[in-house]
Amino acid sequence: MATISSYPFTILPESVDFTLRASISSIISYMLNVAGTDAHRKGFGVEVLQGHSFTWVLSRLAVEINTQPRQYDDIEVDTWVNDFNRLSSTRNFRMRLGDTVIAAGVSQWCMLNMETRQAVDMTLLKDVYERAMVAEPSPIAAPARLRDITPTASISRPVVYSDIDFNRHVNTLRYIDLIFDTLPIELIENNRGMRLDINFIAEALYGETLTIGSTSEGNVWQFEISSNGDKKLCRAKIEFKE
Amino acid sequence: MATISSYPFTILPESVDFTLRASISSIISYMLNVAGTDAHRKGFGVEVLQGHSFTWVLSRLAVEINTQPRQYDDIEVDTWVNDFNRLSSTRNFRMRLGDTVIAAGVSQWCMLNMETRQAVDMTLLKDVYERAMVAEPSPIAAPARLRDITPTASISRPVVYSDIDFNRHVNTLRYIDLIFDTLPIELIENNRGMRLDINFIAEALYGETLTIGSTSEGNVWQFEISSNGDKKLCRAKIEFKE
Numbered sequence: 001m002a003t004i005s006s007y008p009f010t011i012l013p014e015s016v017d018f019t020l021r022a023s024i025s026s027i028i029s030y031m032l033n034v035a036g037t038d039a040h041r042k043g044f045g046v047e048v049l050q051g052h053s054f055t056w057v058l059s060r061l062a063v064e065i066n067t068q069p070r071q072y073d074d075i076e077v078d079t080w081v082n083d084f085n086r087l088s089s090t091r092n093f094r095m096r097l098g099d100t101v102i103a104a105g106v107s108q109w110c111m112l113n114m115e116t117r118q119a120v121d122m123t124l125l126k127d128v129y130e131r132a133m134v135a136e137p138s139p140i141a142a143p144a145r146l147r148d149i150t151p152t153a154s155i156s157r158p159v160v161y162s163d164i165d166f167n168r169h170v171n172t173l174r175y176i177d178l179i180f181d182t183l184p185i186e187l188i189e190n191n192r193g194m195r196l197d198i199n200f201i202a203e204a205l206y207g208e209t210l211t212i213g214s215t216s217e218g219n220v221w222q223f224e225i226s227s228n229g230d231k232k233l234c235r236a237k238i239e240f241k242e
Numbered sequence: 243m244a245t246i247s248s249y250p251f252t253i254l255p256e257s258v259d260f261t262l263r264a265s266i267s268s269i270i271s272y273m274l275n276v277a278g279t280d281a282h283r284k285g286f287g288v289e290v291l292q293g294h295s296f297t298w299v300l301s302r303l304a305v306e307i308n309t310q311p312r313q314y315d316d317i318e319v320d321t322w323v324n325d326f327n328r329l330s331s332t333r334n335f336r337m338r339l340g341d342t343v344i345a346a347g348v349s350q351w352c353m354l355n356m357e358t359r360q361a362v363d364m365t366l367l368k369d370v371y372e373r374a375m376v377a378e379p380s381p382i383a384a385p386a387r388l389r390d391i392t393p394t395a396s397i398s399r400p401v402v403y404s405d406i407d408f409n410r411h412v413n414t415l416r417y418i419d420l421i422f423d424t425l426p427i428e429l430i431e432n433n434r435g436m437r438l439d440i441n442f443i444a445e446a447l448y449g450e451t452l453t454i455g456s457t458s459e460g461n462v463w464q465f466e467i468s469s470n471g472d473k474k475l476c477r478a479k480i481e482f483k484e
Contacts, residue, residue, distance in 0.1 A: 013278045018410045029256060036255045160423035168260045181402035
């Protein structure tokens, strides 16, 4: 058993949007950044996995953001793993400004064989993992399983160099950007709390064409990103607080 | 007179491209990040200027990159201001991996009145600035003044939420991404040294449509980004080492 790890950050100018608050994708970036660093320190980071041609892939993520921290705020991100099975590992996040929790997240990861592009049985890492587990519940409800939507609007664009990461597929944060870029900018400007659920289904590769479809009803927005017309890549749902 | 300031960084997974080396835009991001932090520490950061409705705007930048650092490399970025006049301030960068200089940059900044969108006379900051100046020459040639090109290829797309920064205009790093996204990906994959010169002419705002025009001859690539057809925003030139 391990204890919760905390990582301090200062919100840098490059992380804030036009409202001078950390953008949603940069808040998620701080969380995923901490996931990478914490896995690295605990002996199951990507650089260890790459020796086996394996890598981590984020399959589902839920994030609730009550307050976006402001430029130069000093925050802490807590992270801990509290569950794993053959196919999925659960890592949690809590972002704090002093003693106040301003955002929280739950992420589910699988391990991918980069050569076969198939999921790897995670019991391979059982010993390392059991030492890293923390007996602390997740801070928010687990990521929802999202269903197909019927988009009422859509835009398309190719996958380019700056979209792809070390896995040679479109980076998670780029999907978050694509989704938030589709929203009316006033919703982001006036955000007073929201929850995002996102499911990653397949990977998009360099040169493919992405289509971002969306639909909304009241304060709930739903998204579906596909590639080359019919390959479903990702589904997402955003609910804004009234 | 002051001395050169150095800031340490570890190259995080979020900063590397598919080659597992820091992308060109993240190398420039480390430099600009340090520019912001160093200005902040020395009393002329954006948050001081914002009290006067002023902000910093990057007008020209030259960067030479010999080696892109790899994931988890520990680097240091040195920065110093060595020149300023009424309209422009020169800030220099040196990125080191141990004792080896792997990249260097020279940036020229002007101060903008956010209400009138006009340049501000920087002698306003003369006392603060003179204390911050360092008697050390720039590490590479100053940014070139670039001329009009005749593009042989072009692509267009709208300015979206994730493109804009606290100035409410398209962020510098996004132009770098747009430019490198236009290059054949093999040039980036096989990069063994390059110099980028970039001139920023006007700002692009949310909702405008960007057009990225390019042309190449041998190992030299030239770019021109414009908005809504005729507003010139930025010119750039990249020369790859043979």
